[in-house]
Amino acid sequence: MASTDARDKKTIGKLSKLAREVVRDINAEKDPSLSIPSRSLGNVTFDEARSIIELGDQKQQRQLFNVAHARKFMQTFLIADACRELIDEGKTTSIRDLYYITKHTLEGSRQNTFEDQDESDPIIEDLEVTIDALREELHLFATNKGSMVGPMTIVDSGDAIDLRRLGSGGWSIPSIVESNVIQFQECDAEYILLVEKDAVWRRLNEDKFWRANKCLLLTGQGMAPRGVRRLLYRMHKELKLPVYVLVDNDPWGFYIYSVIKQGSINLAYESLRMAVPKARFIGMSSMDREAFQLPDNVTIKLNDQDISRAKQMLAYPWFDKKAWQKELKTMLRSGVKLELEAFSNKGISYISEEYLPKKIRDRKWLA
Amino acid sequence: MVRATSTQKNDAAPKKPAKKGRRASAESMAQKQREISVSEFFTKNRHLLGFDNPSKALLTTVKEAVDNSLDACEEAGIPPELRVEIHQTAEDRYRVVVEDNGPGIVKAQIPKIFGKLLYGSKFHRLKQSRGQQGIGISAAGMYGQLTTGKPVVVTSKTGKGRPAHQYEIVLDTRKNQPNILADTTIDWERREHGTRVEIELQGNYRAGRRSVDEYLEQVGIANPHATITYVPPNNRAPLMLERVTDELPPETTEIKPHxxxxxxxxxxxxxxxxxxxxxxxxxxxxxxxxxxxxxxxxxxxxxxxxxxxxxxxxxxxxxxxxxxxxxVKVMAPPTNCIVPIGEELINRGLARELRAAIYASSTRPPTVYRGNPFRVEVGLAYGGDLRRMAIEEDSLTIKAKTEDRGEGPITLLRFANRVPLQYQQSACAIFKAVVDTSWKSYGLSQPRGGLPVGPMVLLVHIASVWVPFTSESKEAIAHYPEIIKEMKLALREVGRKLNAFLRRREKDRLQEKRRSIFSMYIGELARSLSRLGAGDETRIQKKLDVLVAKHAPQREVAVAAGASEVADSPVGLVEMSDDGELDDGELELDREEPRQLSLVDDDAPSAPKASKKKAAPKKKAAPKKKAAPKKKAPARKATSKKTTTKKTATKKTATKKTATKKTATKKTATKKTATKKTAKKKTAPKKGRRS
Missing domain, CATH: 1.10.8.50 (Helicase, Ruva Protein; domain 3)
Structure with a gap:
């Protein structure tokens, strides 16, 4: 694919430019340093107009001759070189694979280039933001996570897949879902439903909820990974389908929703191509306990972490909306949280047959 | 022993016939009152002279003979060459042989010196010498005689071509008179002059703490001008200590009391x-x-x-x-009668025995207690291996105490007039001065009321015309406030030097850590950058090396330790006295001599005498030598020291040159692998100290 080649060339150009800049400094006997956009809460801004989290202008300097940075500095270029090699060879690999590719013992020491994957993953993200390249442009992907079923046919790497005929497991969503890999074909869905929990997704799939309600049913198995988010974005944009998000009634669930809607702090630089600001929070709301008359005994007490997280979220600008403030405050006041599975207390298919249809019918969602 | 027991019987016997009512009358008591000879007194009170137990007896015997030999050699202006042998003759019996190259003893004096207690030349004068009383060697002979019945065998020769006299002497303990058992004239080809003493005694040889081995090692430290050969018993490997200087300490002079x-x-x-x-x-x-x-x-x-x-x-x-x-204000007594070891020689003496990272020393100006002039000096060896440079491994007694101690207390070596003190440490003024010094301010930890903790050997030497010992066995120094004060001052001086070193080392360590971190990563970085098309790997690496050197500069570390560190380290540096001239002399010290400047003998008051003419021209070169930093690592046995004196100056420049050249070639040939090492070498030869 010509377009791919051009993109790869551009990426390699960015990588080697980064290296050349460092060598220029070294040759001038200047201390080499890298400017890395800072990926911390302090450096993200909430763009109210577009309703997404964006990376600010703050950069952090990574200096070779700083004892605390030296290792990361070396690692950054080790990763950069490994990515260059991947691109050169036209291969794509997982970030775990990359960790193993780049791991070796440093000459004359007992230290390894990376001690574990937790050390290499952030370096990859650093590199992405530094040269402004996407992960897939670096020929990297994360492990597949997330499933989808629904009334649609897609083409995945040239294979047409009918998402209606995938049994109980569904289609495993790859981490790279760019248009050169995944194309959408005839689609009967009217909306997209992202479910936080795999178990709930299975319930809905078994009940063929998607068939009855004409929706694309996805799960990110917890926090939605990049592939799922990017796919949501593409379907939302390209198929013009509304996105509904169904999560637990706890701060973590709310946060998952907010990441899908506005983007995450850590991946703020990807917000523009992943965030779905119009995503609707369908549930589970703190008000649902009363509305659906769930018994007290299915509630779980908020733990300290939940409470502090909820309080934190109250301060996030993207939760600074009347409905959300009310939502969070109600949860804090009641002191309890609820899992989606709590609906099973009222019947195993209550969630698919009663709860969701009613919520959508009554337009009881938050945006 | 015969006499001793009979006296005891006399004491005990009359008790029974004593009359009832009154146990004894003045008359009956008078019958028992009679004169006690000094020898009889010491027979019973042998512990006063250091013969409390078999192992101490062996040590004391060696010690007395060695003290005498060194004193004799020095007084005659002969660089001492001592040979000490210990032979085991029975399970609990040892034959101690101490031989020197001293002036020998006139035939007529031999029996008295070795066969009469309290006979000698040193008691009636105020002069710095090892022996003070005239008891030691005859007491050792007496102890041998009491425990083995064997006489003392003394061989002495006073000059080339003269006959050597050999005496076998026993001491009549009642009369305190020598009895000559044999008197022969023998051929003693080996020595032109000298004395050989053989004493057989009941003893116990053991290695380790307070052993003869340790004693002789310490003698070596305090007497760097002496060559000592030591043949321990049981086929243990001999110990060879070569002198590190050819120059004798200047002759001490006798003074009148103050x-x-x-x-x-x-x-x-x-x-x-x-x-x-x-x-x-x-x-x-x-x-x-x-x-x-x-x-x-x-x-x-x-x-x-x-x-x-x-x-x-x-x-x-x-x-x-x-x-x-x-x-009335009286000028302090003349102090040129006191001859310290000297800072330089203390360092070298320590370096002869120990491989430490640093040696520092300080010699105090002379001062006075009770009208007796004295000088205190302190030396320390810190860190490094603290290993003795001996031929054999298992007689490393000082080492045994200092290593694998992690955080044990330091080893304290006490000396009085160059004689090691081995017993009664905690009763000694030196111990008190060390304990009372606040070592925490010098970077060592120190438990309350204890010795500081750390890999350190600390030497404290007091030289005086009359060292105030707490007992005749000369084991501990009395607590005179003047003495303790001087000691503390000297300890503080070396403490500051140690502290400077420790701080500098800490800084170096940090730099070294930084350097090693950078060096560890730059190879990897250079490769990645090069593979990313940013240039040639070797070139990038080289440029990075330059940057590493800039960011973690390497101070010249004399890792070689030994005497070389002593000479060029500012810490080991021997400083000139800062307070220059004395004013009016009133209670001030008589400072004819500046403080130790270079080799100890340089500034000595009674400059070399006739016998030392040969050495004189060498001395002139000494101050120069000081200026140039020494690069040579000390020879293992310090044998080379003898010859270096003259040549050092020229040799030094030569070594320097070659070193620089070597570096240059190395530099270009360097591959990424050698980063660390090159960085070290690069800076090493050129930069001086921090100065």
Missing amino acids: PYGIELGMLIKLMKESTHRSVSGTLQAEFSRVTARVAHQICETAGLRPTATAKRLGPQEIEKLYRAIPK
């Missing part, structure tokens, strides 16, 4: 026995630093006529005189 140190009884005796008529004349003749003016002042203060006849003074008048003395 009025400040006199006691009333002594003053009475002086006045009564005076050969001078007047009080003033007697004072001037018997004391040092008493001029006519001072004598007059004393008499005036005491309300006496200076011309009064000394012998006719009554006890009250003498007491007045006695009380007047402290009120």
